[in-house]
Amino acid sequence: MDDRPSSHAVGVSLCDSAPLLWRVEDLRTVRSQGLVGALLGSLPRTPRQNVRLGRPLLLLEEEETLLRERQAAAAGYQDGRGAELRLQVQQHKEDQQRSYEEQSVLALEDRKSALLRAMTSSHTESGAGAQGGALRGRLEALDRSFTFPCSALAVQLSTARAGLSYCPEARVVLRADRPIRGRDELNCDAARYQVFRDLRGRGFYLTSAGKFGGDFLVYPGDPLRFHAHFIAVCVSENESVGLLDLLSVARLGSNVKKTVLLCSPGPDGRVLYTSLQWSGMV
Amino acid sequence: MADQNKKEPELKFYNEILTPSELFAARSRSRKIPVRGQKDFFPDDSDEQRRRLEQSLTEHWSLISEERVEKLGNLVKATWIPSQQIVELQSPAGKFWQTMGFSATGKQFLLPEEALYLMECGDLQVLHQDLPLSIQDGYEKFLSSSTVSLLQYQVFGHLKRLGYVVHRFDPSSQPSSYARQLNLPQSRDRAEKRGKRKRSDSPSTTSSHTEAQEESDRMEDKRGVHEGEDDEKLPESHPATSPETSGTHNAAASSAGAGGTWWMADVLGDQSDHQPTSGSSSHRDFGSILFPDLGSREHLSSCLASPDPSLLPGSLAVGVCDVSHWRQRINLREVKMSPKEQEREEARRKRRWDVNKDRQVRRCRNWAEYRELLARRGGRREGRPAHLWNREVTPLHDPRQPIPTGQLLEKISVIESTHLLEGASRLKDSDDWRICFNVYQPDSVADFKKSDPGKPYSRMCVCSFGGPVPDLRAIKQLALQSGDVLVVFAVVDHGDISFYTFKDFQLPTDVIP
Numbered sequence: 143m144d145d146r147p148s149s150h151a152v153g154v155s156l157c158d159s160a161p162l163l164w165r166v167e168d169l170r171t172v173r174s175q176g177l178v179g180a181l182l183g184s185l186p187r188t189p190r191q192n193v194r195l196g197r198p199l200l201l202l203e204e205e206e207t208l209l210r211e212r213q214a215a216a217a218g219y220q221d222g223r224g225a226e227l228r229l230q231v232q233q234h235k236e237d238q239q240r241s242y243e244e245q246s247v248l249a250l251e252d253r254k255s256a257l258l259r260a261m262t263s264s265h266t267e268s269g270a271g272a273q274g275g276a277l278r279g280r281l282e283a284l285d286r287s288f289t290f291p292c293s294a295l296a297v298q299l300s301t302a303r304a305g306l307s308y309c310p311e312a313r314v315v316l317r318a319d320r321p322i323r324g325r326d327e328l329n330c331d332a333a334r335y336q337v338f339r340d341l342r343g344r345g346f347y348l349t350s351a352g353k354f355g356g357d358f359l360v361y362p363g364d365p366l367r368f369h370a371h372f373i374a375v376c377v378s379e380n381e382s383v384g385l386l387d388l389l390s391v392a393r394l395g396s397n398v399k400k401t402v403l404l405c406s407p408g409p410d411g412r413v414l415y416t417s418l419q420w421s422g423m424v
Numbered sequence: 425m426a427d428q429n430k431k432e433p434e435l436k437f438y439n440e441i442l443t444p445s446e447l448f449a450a451r452s453r454s455r456k457i458p459v460r461g462q463k464d465f466f467p468d469d470s471d472e473q474r475r476r477l478e479q480s481l482t483e484h485w486s487l488i489s490e491e492r493v494e495k496l497g498n499l500v501k502a503t504w505i506p507s508q509q510i511v512e513l514q515s516p517a518g519k520f521w522q523t524m525g526f527s528a529t530g531k532q533f534l535l536p537e538e539a540l541y542l543m544e545c546g547d548l549q550v551l552h553q554d555l556p557l558s559i560q561d562g563y564e565k566f567l568s569s570s571t572v573s574l575l576q577y578q579v580f581g582h583l584k585r586l587g588y589v590v591h592r593f594d595p596s597s598q599p600s601s602y603a604r605q606l607n608l609p610q611s612r613d614r615a616e617k618r619g620k621r622k623r624s625d626s627p628s629t630t631s632s633h634t635e636a637q638e639e640s641d642r643m644e645d646k647r648g649v650h651e652g653e654d655d656e657k658l659p660e661s662h663p664a665t666s667p668e669t670s671g672t673h674n675a676a677a678s679s680a681g682a683g684g685t686w687w688m689a690d691v692l693g694d695q696s697d698h699q700p701t702s703g704s705s706s707h708r709d710f711g712s713i714l715f716p717d718l719g720s721r722e723h724l725s726s727c728l729a730s731p732d733p734s735l736l737p738g739s740l741a742v743g744v745c746d747v748s749h750w751r752q753r754i755n756l757r758e759v760k761m762s763p764k765e766q767e768r769e770e771a772r773r774k775r776r777w778d779v780n781k782d783r784q785v786r787r788c789r790n791w792a793e794y795r796e797l798l799a800r801r802g803g804r805r806e807g808r809p810a811h812l813w814n815r816e817v818t819p820l821h822d823p824r825q826p827i828p829t830g831q832l833l834e835k836i837s838v839i840e841s842t843h844l845l846e847g848a849s850r851l852k853d854s855d856d857w858r859i860c861f862n863v864y865q866p867d868s869v870a871d872f873k874k875s876d877p878g879k880p881y882s883r884m885c886v887c888s889f890g891g892p893v894p895d896l897r898a899i900k901q902l903a904l905q906s907g908d909v910l911v912v913f914a915v916v917d918h919g920d921i922s923f924y925t926f927k928d929f930q931l932p933t934d935v936i937p
Contacts, residue, residue, distance in 0.1 A: 160574050164560045166440065167437060173481075180920075181488075182578060183544055183559065184545065187455060187490055188455065188457055189544055189545040189546060189585070190585050191585060192585050194457060196487070200919060221561070230555060231553070231555060244445065252448075294495055296493050297493070297495075297496055297549070298441070298442045298492065299491070299492040299543065299546055299558075300440065300492075300556075300560075301491060302558060304438050304439065305491060307441050308555055312438070313439055313440075314438070350917055350918040352917030352920065353915075353922050366481060367477045367480055369463050369465065
């Protein structure tokens with residue numbers, strides 16, 4: 143935990159202009175800064191369910207902007223295939239071969255130990271001498287006849303490019319001077335960003351709240367351990383809000399037992415917060 | 425050398441490559457996910473909470489960082505072909521072939537989103553230029569606006585993980601509106617077609633038939649209006665018989681076709697002829713035209729004078745008529761009544777309402793008008809006042825016609841209920857809203873045939889919460905494109921997907937039967 147380099151920029155890869163993080167360490171870095179994001183992919187252990195998802199991590203627009211502001215994000219390396227494609231292919235084949243050889247050794251040892259366990263457990267009463275001879279015979283036979291088929295070779299299906307042996311650039315520490323996208327490309331809403339920054343600065347964890355009718359869900363701590371307390375709705379100071387809109391957002395909030403927070407960023411950087419809570423008649 | 429040392433730990437830091445021993449050990453990995461416990465309400469800086477948070481995070485990272493490891497024999501191999509944006513299988517397909525992929529030129533292919541999903545499941549290894557692709561490569565290479573966007577892939581993956589069969593939607597495979605009119609498996613279209621052909625008076629609720637009815641009604645009304653105008657003009661005009669009018673009379677009488685308006689044609693003929701020569705004709709004084717009463721007790725001459733030649737058509741000449749032999753046939757004997765009977769007769773005569781004294785009857789110029797007057801009077805008694813019914817705007821319902829309450833309510837309803845597809849065929853396709861996928865239910869997988877999938881369970885249109893809400897135009901256009909399959913809007917919000925759909929709905933009518 144402590145040896146995590148804090149000056150490293152996380153590698154943001156754009157997929158269809160959405161900012162994604164792929165490397166595990168990048169995800170950890172970002173979480174340690176209080177940015178949660180959203181996981182999009184299948185979880186490798188159990189891919190056919192939607193409750194828990196795996197990498198990649200999708201960043202909110204505001205999260206990406208915040209990282210850029212802190213000089214903590216850079217563009218991840220593109221395609222792993224370099225100019226020396228043939229060398230890479232050769233390297234990959236050699237790696238496969240080496241893996242095959244190592245695994246076949248491991249497989250043989252595994253079989254031998256299994257045989258040993260089987261034979262010693264079933265013949266505890268009989269004499270050690272005769273049994274020892276039979277065991278040695280069986281082990282030698284195994285050495286001679288054992289084959290490790292190619293189809294039994296275990297291979298890795300890498301999630302990130304950092305898991306590809308032929309792609310060393312993917313494992314490189316990035317510098318923040320590699321821009322993720324063009325200067326004008328990211329048009330993060332200024333009001334939303336100001337509110338995000340302020341709430342994050344106060345220690346809250348924020349995620350997207352589209353299906354709650356708001357801008358952000360505000361957690362008092364890590365979302366893994368705590369429920370959200372607020373639904374933040376960004377309203378500019380001089381914008382007039384219709385009463386029906388106010389009522390509908392308050393209703394939504396009370397239905398899911400969360401307080402609605404109307405957030406209005408002011409000109410001096412401070413944000414004005416108004417909370418709505420449905421209370422009964424006293 | 426120093427640089428090398430510095431790079432090594434950093435490289436290791438981002439290293440996600442498994443060693444052969446790790447790969448070998450992976451086959452005995454657990455396949456279960458630990459269950460998540462209850463969340464806390466509020467952070468209170470307690471050690472207990474911190475410990476639980478660390479435990480959750482550790483578990484989280486171990487699941488996230490775990491890599492997919494598969495035996496080569498269990499993997500299907502494929503190659504990515506960027507020029508065609510397609511994945512070609514190099515080894516025979518597995519169980520997934522029943523619902524995914526397609527064959528072409530003797531080879532098996534997968535669409536990019538299908539290949540990416542199978543990569544994420546750990547069933548497929550895709551190579552490009554002899555090097556294996558990572559999932560990251562798959563996302564970056566396979567997903568684009570020309571294939572399937574990231575938003576659409578999220579929906580695709582979500583549904584596939586739940587077990588649905590998801591195929592790309594092909595708008596050209598849908599029958600066009602013209603084809604739909606011809607094939608007509610739907611009963612609604614069939615009723616419309618029948619309505620267009622028949623111009624019968626049977627009531628029909630379809631719009632096209634009522635259009636046809638309205639048109640014919642309008643035509644009849646026009647004629648009625650014309651008639652009305654002529655009615656007013658006639659007292660001023662001076663129709664007079666002349667040799668010229670006789671020709672038009674006959675011509676008009678023979679040319680006019682339907683119904684009882686032949687007399688109007690006569691009048692029209694008169695009017696058209698006499699408009700330029702209005703000054704010359706004389707006003708017909710009906711009081712001076714004698715109608716001989718042969719049964720009168722008063723002594724008349726035995727012969728009738730010849731009628732005024734101006735009253736006769738053409739060059740007809742009528743001489744004196746000898747009526748004596750007619751009078752002989754009439755019983756002119758006086759009825760002998762007792763005084764009581766005479767009194768009774770007098771009273772009856774007094775009571776008798778002389779129809780000639782009725783002002784409205786005197787205004788009728790011919791029998792047809794008199795019949796109309798009688799009809800009007802009769803109608804008023806029976807509840808159908810003529811002044812309401814012989815105009816352009818008639819009452820909504822004839823009180824003499826029986827009608828159930830429900831239908832009457834429908835007639836007086838100001839707000840008409842409509843259905844989703846009404847007017848949809850006139851809309852042009854827009855680029856903003858498109859159906860992406862056909863979704864088939866999971867339990868149909870057993871006998872699913874790719875060549876003939878049948879009717880999908882629903883069709884997906886993918887959008888995001890940041891974008892606009894579909895307006896009525898978009899909903900109608902998509903519903904039309906989809907035919908009789910429900911269109912579902914999958915709204916994606918950073919990994920969270922919500923599904924919405926719009927259905928036709930009938931407001932309940934409160935009708936006492």
